[in-house]
Amino acid sequence: MSELVAKPADTKANLEKLVRDRWSPRIYDTSHTLSAAELESLGESFRWAPSSSNSQPWKLVLATRGSALHKEISEQGLGGFNGSWAPNASALAIVLGEEKNSKGDDRNPVDTAYDLGLASMKLIIQAESMGLKAHVMGGIEHEAIKKILNAKGHFVMVAISIGLQGGLEGQDEAIVAREKAPRERKEDAYLIDQKF
Numbered sequence: 580m581s582e583l584v585a586k587p588a589d590t591k592a593n594l595e596k597l598v599r600d601r602w603s604p605r606i607y608d609t610s611h612t613l614s615a616a617e618l619e620s621l622g623e624s625f626r627w628a629p630s631s632s633n634s635q636p637w638k639l640v641l642a643t644r645g646s647a648l649h650k651e652i653s654e655q656g657l658g659g660f661n662g663s664w665a666p667n668a669s670a671l672a673i674v675l676g677e678e679k680n681s682k683g684d685d686r687n688p689v690d691t692a693y694d695l696g697l698a699s700m701k702l703i704i705q706a707e708s709m710g711l712k713a714h715v716m717g718g719i720e721h722e723a724i725k726k727i728l729n730a731k732g733h734f735v736m737v738a739i740s741i742g743l744q745g746g747l748e749g750q751d752e753a754i755v756a757r758e759k760a761p762r763e764r765k766e767d768a769y770l771i772d773q774k775f
């Protein structure tokens with residue numbers, strides 16, 4: 580079987596397995612598809628995220644490989660390198676945020692970004708729990724995707740590829756090198772009982 584890369588967090592700390600094992604691969608099994616029930620689980624994991632004042636300023640569009648929408652997003656919405664690997668995933672999830680609040684005023688962009696980030700991470704961990712892998716992409720054609728989706732009043736935050744991880748066999752060298760590269764983190768990300 581073609582080698583599957585695993586890149587668990589390099590820490591001695593006791594981490595929940597889903598948290599430890601999550602990482603962002605770029606190789607997906609192109610024969611894998613998501614069932615309607617799986618798509619619903621992914622959507623619901625996003626929908627039940629916390630948000631500021633429970634404002635839920637989000638929308639998630641799941642475009643499955645083989646659909647007309649997926650083709651359009653893949654061809655026009657994913658720039659450069661992302662466009663070479665992300666369409667192989669079983670789905671492209673587009674995360675959008677509302678521009679205005681319920682009173683019609685501009686939403687606080689920090690609150691909105693935080694809410695979308697929390698909902699996205701729930702989606703990613705749900706995917707991981709289903710034996711899948713997800714990869715966030717900010718390097719996308721935000722305006723092109725907004726236009727494709729007819730998403731008036733919303734901005735496109737990120738796209739997230741979701742699918743079954745694929746093996747290294749037959750993959751481009753550039754992709755294989757990135758898959759095998761170690762995951763790195765700053766040592767000083769958190770402080771315990773200590774000031775800056």
Ligand SMILES: Cc1cc2nc3c(=O)[nH]c(=O)nc-3n(C[C@H](O)[C@H](O)[C@H](O)COP(=O)(O)O)c2cc1C
Binds near residue numbers: 602604715717762
């Ligand atoms: C907001 C955001 C935007 C990102 N944009 C891209 C992208 O355009 N292309 C890409 O290959 N990875 C992208 N990534 C993935 C990061 O590079 C990746 O999460 C980071 O290197 C840590 O690796 P890990 O997720 O495997 O732990 C993005 C991640 C986030 C959170």
